[in-house]
Amino acid sequence: MSLAELTVTELIDRLVNGTTTNVEIVKAVLERIREVEGAVNAFITVRPEDELLAEAKAYDDKRQAGEAIGPLQGLPIAIKDSICTKGLLTTAASKMLGEFVPPFDATVIARIRQADGILLGKTNTDEFSMGSTTENSAFGVTRNPRNLDYVPGGSSGGSAAAVAAGEAPIALGADTGGSVRQPAAYCGIVGLKPTYGRISRFGLIAYASSLDQIGVCSRDVADAFLMLSVIAGHDPHDSTSLGTPVPTFPKKADSASLRVGVPDEYFGAGLDDEVRAAIQRTLDLMKGQGHTVVPISLPNSKYSLPTYYIIATAEASSNLARYDGVQYGHRTSQPGGLIDMVTNSRTEAFGDEVKRRIMLGNYVLSGGYHDQYYLKACKVRRLIADDFSRAFEQCDVIVHPIAPSAAFRLGEKTGDPLTMYLTDIYSVTANLAGLPALTLPCGTTKDGLPIGVQVVAATEQEETLCRASLAIEKLLREE
Amino acid sequence: MELTRENVAKIARLSRLSLSDEELDRFTEQLGEILDYVQLLNEVDTSGVEPMAHAGDLTNVFREDEPHPSLPRDQAFANAPKSDGKYFLVPPILETGE
Secondary structure, three states, X not given: OOHHHOOHHHHHXXXXXXXXXXXXXXXXXXXXXXXXXXXXXXXXXXXXXXXXXXXXXXXXXXXXXXXXXXXXXXOEEEEXXXXXXXXXXXXXXXXXXXXXXXXXXXXXXXXXXXXOOEEEXXXXXXXXXXXXXXXXXXXXXXXXXXXOOEOOOOOOXXXXXXXXXXXXXXXXXXXXXXXXXXXXXXXXXXXXXXXXXXXXXXXXXXXOOOOOEEEEEEOOHHHHXXXXXXXXXXEOOEOOOOOOOOOOOOOOOOOOOOEEEEXXXXXXOOOOHHHHHHHHHHHHHHHHOOOEXXXXXXXXXXXXXXXXXXXXXXXXXXXXXXXXXXXXXXXXXXXXXXXXXXXXXXXXXXXXXXXXXXXXXXXXXXXXXXXXXXXXXXXXXXXHHHHHHHHOOOOOEEEEEOOOOOOOEOOOOOOOHHHHHHOOOOOHHHHHHOOOEEEEEEEEOOOOOEEEEEEEEOOOOHHHHXXXXXXXXXXXXXX | OOOOHHHHHHHHHHOOOOXXXXXXXXXXXXXXXXXXXXXXXXXXXXXXXXXXXOOOOOOOOOOOOOOOOOOOHHHHHOOOOOEOOOOEOXXXXXXXXX
């Protein structure tokens, strides 16, 4: 097996026992990028080979000299291009930030550097993370490495595709309504979104601040939590980051039995039969292993999608007001006064989906409509979160599909925004309620496309999420 | 309630976006469909429900009012579309009509 296909844990084992080197790993990853990137287009930026190899060699030399190396052991890590990296182009896949080179590191990047990770490059996304397929990028679409005619999901489609294609052992994404978990599921890998506030958002280019959370795309469950333990924790630069200590995560499945909540509402009409069967089989395996399946109800779930699109667009319209062509970002070359300059800069640089969401957000916040839309959505959000709190009195984790179907064909839904939004129906609740959630592959369709199962835990219960996910992963592997 | 072309034109102006006639037609239709869909929330009884603007409980965070190092000027201007090294430069705010 190529080094480009191993997990982070396996790579670290080989580095520590001396059977491979950082230089070999970086070479294997760059070789894979050369092979597949023309078709997949997972990256917007890959750092220059000489820089990457020099950093890798420095880690090899350190290890040779017996010096201590941090938990990421000099491994290359791909980063969603909505996360600021000092001195490295960060575009959010928008023409607006097409030449933006951040003067600072996001907190997660600073922590990765401190933990001795190598920044490999920046991955493609829907523009400002607004989309579910990575088709809304100013830098071209990303294709699903499992089948190039299909979407990789989105918005962190570049991160998921890079990990699935062997172009990076692990990647950071960001998840506002499913943007890490859904592409991970479409590409057949693991996607983790922790509790809101578990990871600092400082330096994450904001889409919807009360929902945004950085997450991880990885090849297995243990890798996702290894990365989480590096990047999680309170940050004085983000006053919404949690002040509670980051738990220690188990690395291997144990035999403790779990109460697994299964919400009826997530298995209704609109769910693809093959997805339904794969999730059911996963639940049967869990029952066979002595876990208890508890039927639960999340009655307000059917309102989650309209709630999400009102709140997310309202926040986006405020967050994206900062792009005015003054301090950074695209500025028009058309003549005119200040207002013309701002209007023309925004009109030229934003794509259609971004324009739609800014306008929708400004509409639902505008005089006369604020209470009817935004305030109403905030109230329904409370009801959705309360449903989960009640459910977690009866179960340790909740298991349900991440999306109504596996990946679909490129271009299939681009003409119809509402149909596209409906693909997020099972993923947005974890963001609205701020809950930690993870997807892992649990089967494939007859067309060979991966199916993901989602595991959700109560707020701040990432340790339980990790235990349950490891248990499910083990069952599915042994099957 | 029907979303009109005029509503969208007004929202576009407030959003500092300029739309062509074709875009105005298309966005009016698309935004109208989305707004129709979100009417689903009207069937929920939310009387007495406290709005939730944020996941988790937010508490105010204080820190000592002490100076910290800030971004050096050259770095702050490095991404500016137009500056003179001291200020960000923009076109005139008041149109002179010259």
